[in-house]
Every structure is written in C-alpha cells, then in structure tokens.
Amino acid sequence: MxxxxxxxxxxxxxxxxxxxxxxxxxxxxxxxxxxxxxxxxxxxxxxxxxxxxxxxxxxxxxxxxxxxxxxxxxxxxxxxxxxxxxxxxxxxxxxxxxxxPRGLPISERMEKFRKAVNGLLEQHYADCGQAPDDIIHVSCTGYMSPSPVQQFTVRNHWNNTIVTHNYHMGCYAAFPAVRSAQGFMAGSFALGRPKSRIDIFHTEYCSLHLNFHRLTPNNIVNMTLFADGFMCYSAFSQDSFDAGRQNGLEILSMAERLIPDSEQEMTWDLGENYFEMNLSPAVPFFIAEHIRDFVESLVAMAGYKLGDIKDDLLFAVHPGGPKILEHIRKRFQLAAEQMRFSWEILYENGNMSSVTVPYIWHAITCDDTIPKGKLVLSMAFGPGLTACGMLMEKV
Amino acid sequence: MxxxxxxxxxxxxxxxxxxxxxxxxxxxxxxxxxxxxxxxxxxxxxxxxxxxxxxxxxxxxxxxxxxxxxxxxxxxxxxxxxxxxxxxxxxxxxxxxxxxPRGLPISERMEKFRKAVNGLLEQHYADCGQAPDDIIHVSCTGYMSPSPVQQFTVRNHWNNTIVTHNYHMGCYAAFPAVRSAQGFMAGSFALGRPKSRIDIFHTEYCSLHLNFHRLTPNNIVNMTLFADGFMCYSAFSQDSFDAGRQNGLEILSMAERLIPDSEQEMTWDLGENYFEMNLSPAVPFFIAEHIRDFVESLVAMAGYKLGDIKDDLLFAVHPGGPKILEHIRKRFQLAAEQMRFSWEILYENGNMSSVTVPYIWHAITCDDTIPKGKLVLSMAFGPGLTACGMLMEKV
Known part of the structure; x- marks a missing residue:
C-alpha cells in the first residue's frame, strides 16, 4: 500500500x-x-x-x-x-x-539563537494538544547540542517524540527535511508502527551572521537579500490529514541533483565570528542551464509529461534572488501569474533561506483562488550547487 | 509489503x-x-x-x-x-x-577536515562499480557547504545520488542516520521508485577539537577518551542484500528517547577555535536509571519480551566510557561475554563518537562465532541526553 x-x-x-x-x-x-x-x-x-x-x-x-x-x-x-x-x-x-569590527564571537551568537528559538517553541506549542511523532529541526544558522528543540521536547515530557537535526544544508533544506519526513512516515508503516504527524520546525536566524567586515559587491547582495524566518508545518499521513485538516499539499514526486562544476559558486562555512557566505553572480546561469532536464525528470516520476502540464503548473520556486526567478521564467516561458507566489514572498520577506519555500507553500494552501487538484512544482537551490524539486498537488 | x-x-x-x-x-x-x-x-x-x-x-x-x-x-x-x-x-x-594557546581558528580546522575527508572518499570509492542511491554524511566534527561528500559526488558525475547531511548529533548519530536510511528506503518504495543501496559515511575527526586550554578533570577525561574514526557502510533492501552480501544486520525495531532533567550533563557547542564539549560524570547514572524501560519497549516493538531473550542477546552498546558499560552490565545483570564487543572496540580505538557503534556492528558481522539468527541489541547515548536503540538480527 x-x-x-x-x-x-x-x-x-x-x-x-x-x-x-x-x-x-x-x-x-x-x-x-x-x-x-x-x-x-x-x-x-x-x-x-x-x-x-x-x-x-x-x-x-x-x-x-x-x-x-x-x-x-x-x-x-x-x-x-x-x-x-x-x-x-x-x-x-x-x-x-x-x-x-568583527563583532561578537560565534559562541555568543549561538546563545542568542538558543534563546530566540526557545521562545518560539514555547509560543508555537503553547496550545498543542498532541505531541508530534517527530520533530525535524531545520537550520543552517544555529547549531548546539542538545538543541533548543531537544530541550523543549524533554521539558514537555514528550517521551515518544523523536528529534532529528537537519543542519547545514542552506536554502534548499526544506526538501531534505520533507524527504526525511516522507521517509520516517513510510518507514514507520514498514516497521508496523505507523506515525501520524511529523513536524518540521525551521529556524533561520540569518541576521546573526551579518558580516560587515567584507565590503564587496557580492557581500552587499547577501547583506541586503537574506532575512530571518521561522516556520513550523507538519507532514501528515492520509488518515490524520483527513481527520480535520482543510487543505494541504500532497507529495507526488521528489528529486535532488548536484550541478556539475558549480561547487565554488555558493559556499557557507563556519567562522570565528559568523558563518560566512560566498554567493557568485553566476548562480542563476548554472541553474537555468540545468533546470529543464531536472524538471522533466521530476514530473515524469509522477507520471506526467512536462509539455502536457506546464502551462497549468504553479511554479513555487525559491526566490534566491530576483535574477533566479527571471531566469527560470524565461527558461520555461512562464506566465508571470505562474510564479507570483515566489515574487510576493520575496517582496514581503526577503530570502529567508530554508524557510522561504515553506512560506510559498503556505500562501498557496491559503489562497482560495488556487483550486484543489492544482499541481505545484516547487524548487530550491543552495550550496553544491544543489537543485531540489518536488511535485505536489493541492488537496 | x-x-x-x-x-x-x-x-x-x-x-x-x-x-x-x-x-x-x-x-x-x-x-x-x-x-x-x-x-x-x-x-x-x-x-x-x-x-x-x-x-x-x-x-x-x-x-x-x-x-x-x-x-x-x-x-x-x-x-x-x-x-x-x-x-x-x-x-x-x-x-x-x-x-x-587556543590554537588555530575554527575556519582553519574546517579546512583540515575538508582535505582529510576528501582523501578518504577518493580512497573508499576508488573501486566502486556502482554509485549508491544516497549518501548520508554523518559528522559532529566538521561542517561546510558544499560538503566534501557533495563535492565528491558531483565530481564523479553521480547524478542520481542524493546527499543528506546528518550533522551535530554527537555520539548517537549512527541511529538517526540508520533511521533516515530505513526511511529513505521505505519512502522510495512508497513513491514507486525503489532504492537498493544507501551509504552511510561517518567522518569523526574528533582530534581537530582538542582543547588544551581547559585543564579540568572532566576535560582531561574528554581529551584522553575520544578518538578519530571513519567508516562507511550501507543499508540494503532485501533484494540487493541477497544479490551478493555474505552477512549483515537486519533492523527489527528502533527507538529514541530524551532523558528528563539531563540536558546539562553533556553538551557540544560551536566555538571560535574548536567545538567545545562538556561531559559530566553523572551521565552513566542517568542512563542506568532510564535504560531498562527503554530497552523493554524497544524489544517489545519487535514482538519480544526482554526476559525471554535477554540472556541470549548481544549488547552492542556505545562505549561512551568504561563507566557506562559497567553500569549497563550491572543494570541488566549481563555476562561479560554479552558486551565483549563494546569493551574490545573501546580498547582498540577509544570513543570514536558516532563511528564507535558501527565498529561494533562490523566486528559482530565479521565474527564467525556469532551465528546467523543472533539477536543484537544496540544502543548509544549523546547530548540531550538522548538514548537511541535498535534491535537487529544477524543475517
């Protein structure tokens, strides 16, 4: 089954x-x-x-x-x-x-991260009637062990909730997190102990790592593009979704691919004061060059031909920056309407690293003008360069 | 199925x-x-x-x-x-x-990590005929994005191999990694695109983080207990295992639990020069107090009663230190023979963080005196405190 x-x-x-x-x-x-x-x-x-x-x-x-x-x-x-x-x-x-001029050492910034995330957890789960089977904690901006998610879980006596860290994967990290959730769900059925709800808790406190020491064109882009973002959502089994959820996105297929010869184009490394980003202006070109094959194979996995469905697809693309969105629109010859959620989330929030794409998913599920049955093609990109994609259906 | x-x-x-x-x-x-x-x-x-x-x-x-x-x-x-x-x-x-006296900054240590892991990857996969479906990279000692595993994968044109980072989970990290592999395998069957082999690649370069600046009893224990360790192994589907593998460990059940009121007992945090560990001497007591219930429920998940199988079980326990092994032996009244692999791996290698338990699994699969059909109860502990367990059968 x-x-x-x-x-x-x-x-x-x-x-x-x-x-x-x-x-x-x-x-x-x-x-x-x-x-x-x-x-x-x-x-x-x-x-x-x-x-x-x-x-x-x-x-x-x-x-x-x-x-x-x-x-x-x-x-x-x-x-x-x-x-x-x-x-x-x-x-x-x-x-x-x-x-x-380099600011606080990294250990003090991590303490700010812990305090902030702890507050968000307390607030988010304040009225939570039922503990999730799992919490997958996604971040590329704060690492500590035990993590605030582990501390919160044990403080609440959620003895059967399993915490997993999905760290240091950058802007595309919602995809491995959802892939893990899908796996944990399927794995629980395979072991005869079905789970019903896996929470994915993103905490991207990007401004902790603002680097005012490097006055270069590329770094000015980073400093004026990235934003803090925080989001929790859940992966449900069919039964638990049916028991009370109004709308959601069902996963039809998933893919990830590393793009050749692009490893230097985007990097995210530990430093003494902050995590350090390098982002080259060539990223949109690499992505535009490789994205068509990737998307064709992604929709084929779900039994579709791209040409048949393309004009009716919503493209929920990570707005790494305006250029990436423009390149993808051109590459697939999309109508502006097909990518409007990406532009809107970028405009309202900036690039919130791994949280950006879940914001787009949220907007799509909330928007009553998007009917159930609508196919949503979501993509994100990050260091590697890594391209991640998922075909979903609004349900 | x-x-x-x-x-x-x-x-x-x-x-x-x-x-x-x-x-x-x-x-x-x-x-x-x-x-x-x-x-x-x-x-x-x-x-x-x-x-x-x-x-x-x-x-x-x-x-x-x-x-x-x-x-x-x-x-x-x-x-x-x-x-x-x-x-x-x-x-x-x-x-x-x-x-x-604090030594190299963290960024320079990370460069050593990258170089070392890159060499290990080249060596390990030199004669690899077939690319794995996935590589799960496990580490609590080196983070960079792209990771050396991503760089290696793309350099080898392994276009269909998906890389996932399992970082910053400490000594118990083999368990979430195996849990992820089991999930990715089950999830691939659920999506109709069955995988056959998922590699789990552990790189624990613990000595990068030696901290000579803190001369305290607890830190002297850390400095003389932990060791570097590196290991690759694979999670196979039944079919791909049957096609040529001689021996292995089949997963029967898995569990993880956070131990109450123990969050301060073991911590692993980022610093300017090294990742910093705090390990209290109370850890073995916390574990001994909570372990019996945990193990009973773990074996029950696989349909066993602990009392029925205990005397014949192999206990493949992470040798966090000699004290933990002694406490567990007493708690379950085990014969020395039942835990000998834990003692031997500790003696031959020290505590290699997340790699230690896979060394024990390796020794059990290689040892011809352990017959097929033998039940193996494996456990590890780390920050949280987190207890992880798995019941396996030698096949």
Whole structure:
C-alpha cells in the first residue's frame, strides 16, 4: 500500500517586526562605513566622510532595492540607528563596531539563537494538544547540542517524540527535511508502527551572521537579500490529514541533483565570528542551464509529461534572488501569474533561506483562488550547487 | 509489503595509525602544561616545572588509563613530542602553544577536515562499480557547504545520488542516520521508485577539537577518551542484500528517547577555535536509571519480551566510557561475554563518537562465532541526553 504524505498546518512565526528595506539599506551602509573606518583608520574627518559617502554609494548600487523587497525580518538590525550622535544604536551582534569590527564571537551568537528559538517553541506549542511523532529541526544558522528543540521536547515530557537535526544544508533544506519526513512516515508503516504527524520546525536566524567586515559587491547582495524566518508545518499521513485538516499539499514526486562544476559558486562555512557566505553572480546561469532536464525528470516520476502540464503548473520556486526567478521564467516561458507566489514572498520577506519555500507553500494552501487538484512544482537551490524539486498537488 | 533494511559492507577507514594511549597520555600532559605556562606566565623555571609536574599528575589521575584504551587514532597528535628541546613537535591544530594557546581558528580546522575527508572518499570509492542511491554524511566534527561528500559526488558525475547531511548529533548519530536510511528506503518504495543501496559515511575527526586550554578533570577525561574514526557502510533492501552480501544486520525495531532533567550533563557547542564539549560524570547514572524501560519497549516493538531473550542477546552498546558499560552490565545483570564487543572496540580505538557503534556492528558481522539468527541489541547515548536503540538480527 502506498503511503501518502501531505504537508499542512503551515505556521509562520516571528521574532520581531519586518523592517522596511529602505531603512535596512540605509543603516547597513552606515554600519559598513563604521567598520570601514575601524579597518582603514582615516586620519581626518574628511577622510572618514569620504568612506561614508563611498560606502553608501556601493550599498545603493549593489544592494537589493526596495522595488524587489519591501521589508525583511532582520532581528540583529532591530532599532539600529546611526546618525553620528551619541545615542547611536548598533546591531546587537556588533555592539562596538569601531573597537571590534568583527563583532561578537560565534559562541555568543549561538546563545542568542538558543534563546530566540526557545521562545518560539514555547509560543508555537503553547496550545498543542498532541505531541508530534517527530520533530525535524531545520537550520543552517544555529547549531548546539542538545538543541533548543531537544530541550523543549524533554521539558514537555514528550517521551515518544523523536528529534532529528537537519543542519547545514542552506536554502534548499526544506526538501531534505520533507524527504526525511516522507521517509520516517513510510518507514514507520514498514516497521508496523505507523506515525501520524511529523513536524518540521525551521529556524533561520540569518541576521546573526551579518558580516560587515567584507565590503564587496557580492557581500552587499547577501547583506541586503537574506532575512530571518521561522516556520513550523507538519507532514501528515492520509488518515490524520483527513481527520480535520482543510487543505494541504500532497507529495507526488521528489528529486535532488548536484550541478556539475558549480561547487565554488555558493559556499557557507563556519567562522570565528559568523558563518560566512560566498554567493557568485553566476548562480542563476548554472541553474537555468540545468533546470529543464531536472524538471522533466521530476514530473515524469509522477507520471506526467512536462509539455502536457506546464502551462497549468504553479511554479513555487525559491526566490534566491530576483535574477533566479527571471531566469527560470524565461527558461520555461512562464506566465508571470505562474510564479507570483515566489515574487510576493520575496517582496514581503526577503530570502529567508530554508524557510522561504515553506512560506510559498503556505500562501498557496491559503489562497482560495488556487483550486484543489492544482499541481505545484516547487524548487530550491543552495550550496553544491544543489537543485531540489518536488511535485505536489493541492488537496 | 514490509520493506526490510539490512546493514552490511562495513568498511573502517583510517587517516593515520593508532597512537599508543601511553604516548597520548604523556604528550597530552606535556601540551596541557605548555598551555598552562602560556596562561599562568610563571616567572621562574622552578614555577614552570611545578606546573609541569602538577599537570602530569592531573592527567595521570583523571585521564583514561591504558588499561581501558590501548591506542587511539588522534591525527592532530601525530608525531607530537615535547621534550623541552628545540625540535619539539606540537599538535598541528596548536602550532604555537605559548603564543596562541587556543590554537588555530575554527575556519582553519574546517579546512583540515575538508582535505582529510576528501582523501578518504577518493580512497573508499576508488573501486566502486556502482554509485549508491544516497549518501548520508554523518559528522559532529566538521561542517561546510558544499560538503566534501557533495563535492565528491558531483565530481564523479553521480547524478542520481542524493546527499543528506546528518550533522551535530554527537555520539548517537549512527541511529538517526540508520533511521533516515530505513526511511529513505521505505519512502522510495512508497513513491514507486525503489532504492537498493544507501551509504552511510561517518567522518569523526574528533582530534581537530582538542582543547588544551581547559585543564579540568572532566576535560582531561574528554581529551584522553575520544578518538578519530571513519567508516562507511550501507543499508540494503532485501533484494540487493541477497544479490551478493555474505552477512549483515537486519533492523527489527528502533527507538529514541530524551532523558528528563539531563540536558546539562553533556553538551557540544560551536566555538571560535574548536567545538567545545562538556561531559559530566553523572551521565552513566542517568542512563542506568532510564535504560531498562527503554530497552523493554524497544524489544517489545519487535514482538519480544526482554526476559525471554535477554540472556541470549548481544549488547552492542556505545562505549561512551568504561563507566557506562559497567553500569549497563550491572543494570541488566549481563555476562561479560554479552558486551565483549563494546569493551574490545573501546580498547582498540577509544570513543570514536558516532563511528564507535558501527565498529561494533562490523566486528559482530565479521565474527564467525556469532551465528546467523543472533539477536543484537544496540544502543548509544549523546547530548540531550538522548538514548537511541535498535534491535537487529544477524543475517
């Protein structure tokens, strides 16, 4: 008997309010300039002013504009205001930019992660009547053992809930997490002890790793694109979905592939102060080149031919950045409407790493204009380069 | 149809030779003493000598003796020899103990990890005729994205091999990895695209994180107990196992549980120079207190009563340290023979974190005196505290 797995109960969470992108661009430039002063040690006020002007110009030029992203959660930037007055407020991860331009050591940032995630767990599960069979904790921004999810689980005496860490897989990590959930569900049936609900808990506290020390075009893109994001959703068996859920996305097929010769194009590595990202402008080209074969084989796994269904498909694509969305639209000659959720989530939130695609899934399930039976092709990309895809049906 | 999963093809790997525990105890004490001199800055040769004598005494007193562990792979300690002469050789992660007593920053240690794991992959898969369906990369000692496993996979044009990271779960991580493999196998059958072989690739380069800066009894235990370990094995479907494997371990049941009120007893956290471990001497007591219920329910899941099978079971227990093994033997009133593989692997290798239990599985499958049909109860423990268990049958 095939075991169906349906994603539902998408619940976004927040640590703080979204900050307007205009504000973030301005203050990001200001903090960059302070750190440049710490590095370059200008000998006159004039030289310092020149640094400020040049830095603002670079951030204006390379930063992701407010036309693409309206606001982002970036909790490390909350209340930051630099006016060169005495009461300037610096990012909490960079309390003394002139003296310690790399900011807090990684261990202190991890403590902030623990505290934040702990609060989100308490809040999210406050009214939870029934413990899940599993919680898969997804993150590429905070690692500690025991994790806050393990601590929460044991504190609640959820003795039969199994916690699994899905760490350090970057923007595409919702896909291995869903793949694991589908596997744990099918595996539980195979071992004769069927599970009913597996929670997937994403915590991407990206702003913990803001790196004001590297004033380069690529890093300015990272600093103005990525956002914090938090989300919990569940993978249900057919029976448990039927017992009370209104809508969801049923998994029809899944695929992942590494793209040749692209390993240097996107990297995410541990450092002494922050995790460090390198993201090259070539990423959209690599993806555009390889994506067609990948998608054809993904839909074929579910018994479809891409040509037959393409014009009616929703493309729930991870908005790594505006360029990736544009390349994919062109590659498949899509109508704007077919990718609108990707653009909307990017505009409303920025790139929230692994949480971005679940936000899109959430929007699709909530939108009454998308009928049940609609096929949804979802994709994300991350270091490797890794391409992940899933064909789902709205149910 | 239930999907059987059988573990087989256990292949230990090495970066270097095992170093006699006597040598490691001596040189660990010497390096600790150098770092203590860097911290305390003694003002006379006499004061420095006193530090050396006291440090040696502490390491002798608290370190794990050569009676329990004969040798360990500890690649960061290779060739280390401190005789107070000019040609002293320091650990490669601590090239200037007097000037930089915390040693290399974490980013440089991660580069060593990448290089080492890359070499092991090339060597292990040199004669591999067929690419696996999946590789699950297990580690709590090195994270980078793309990982060396991803880089290797794409370099080999293994386009249909899916890589999953199982990171930061500590000593018990073989269990979630096998649970994932069992899930991916069952999930592939559920989606109508059955897999045949899922590789589990463990790389625990523990000596990268040796911390000579904290001269405490608990840390001396860590420093003289843990070892590097590397292993690949495979999870096979019944059909692919039958097509050529001689012996293996079939999974009958699996369980994991968090132990209440024990979250502070073992921790593993990121730091600026190394990942930092805290391990309290209370761990064996927590485990002994909770283990009986856990094991009873684990064997019940497979349709057995513990009392009926206990005296004939092999206990393949993670030798976290000698104390844990002693507590478990007493708790279940086991014959020494029932746990001998745990003692032997500890003696021959030390605690290799997540790789230790797969070494025990390997030894059991290789040992012709253990007949097919033998039931094997395997357990491991790690941060949480998390207890993991699996009932298997030798096939």
């Amino acid at each position: 095939p075991v169906s797995v349906i994603l539902s109960d998408f619940t976004p969470m927040r640590l703080g309010e979204g900050i307007p992108q205009e504000t973030l661009l301005r203050e990001t430039a200001n903090v960059f300039a302070l750190v440049q002063c710490a590095i370059q040690k200008p000998e006159s006020q004039e030289a310092a002013n020149r640094i400020l002007i040049e830095t603002r110009e670079m951030v204006r030029h390379y930063g992701v504009s407010a036309g693409y992203i309206k606001q982002r959660q970036a909790n490390a930037m909350e209340n930051v205001e630099i006016t060169d007055e005495e009461d300037d407020i610096y990012p909490d991860i960079l309390p003394r930019p002139l003296q310690q | 239930p999907v059987s999963v059988i573990l087989s093809d256990f292949t230990p790997m090495r970066l270097g030779e095992g170093i006699p525990q006597e040598t490691l105890l001596r040189e660990t004490a010497n390096v600790f003493a150098l770092v203590q001199c860097a911290i305390q800055k003694p003002e006379s040769q006499e004061a420095a000598n006193r530090i050396l004598i006291e440090t040696r005494e502490m390491v002798r007193h608290y370190g794990v003796s050569a009676g329990y562990i004969k040798q360990r792979q500890a690649n960061a300690m290779e060739n280390v020899e401190i005789t107070d002469e000019e040609d002293d050789i320091y650990p490669d992660i601590l090239p200037r103990p007097l000037q930089q």
